[in-house]
Amino acid sequence: MKTEVKHDSDSRSQPNPALSACDSGNYCHLWIFGNNIKDTLGHFCFAVFYFACGIAAALAETLAAPSSRVPMIGASGAIAGVLGAYLFLYPKARVQTLLFLGYFIRSGADQAIHAGAAATLV
DSSP, X not given: OOOOOOOOHHHHTSOOHHXXXXXXXXXXXXXXXXXXXXXXXXXXXXXXXXXHHHHHHHHHHHHHOTTOOSOOOSSHHXXXXXXXXXXXXXXXXXXXXXXXXXXXXXXXXXXXXXXXXXXXXX
């Protein structure tokens, strides 16, 4: 039995505030934590490390759900690698965060995963 996926072309043109919030969060994490990792590794090694983390995350997602038809878009896997490197290189660093609860309006697995990741930083 073949199922057909229908796309609503009008919904793609609508801005999605949840996705822009994820991008903003990724950029903030990269700016705050990536800067220290880049200073430790150097420009070139940091770029190689960042892309290697992104590729490893994409491979892990592919292994976890090989039959998924959902495209992989984003830098969350690479950002997770940067956060892991920060935790490894600076285990005693103190990070203070401010978390706004109730911001995630739209439900979905991606938003829930990012909300859970944000909650672990508190």
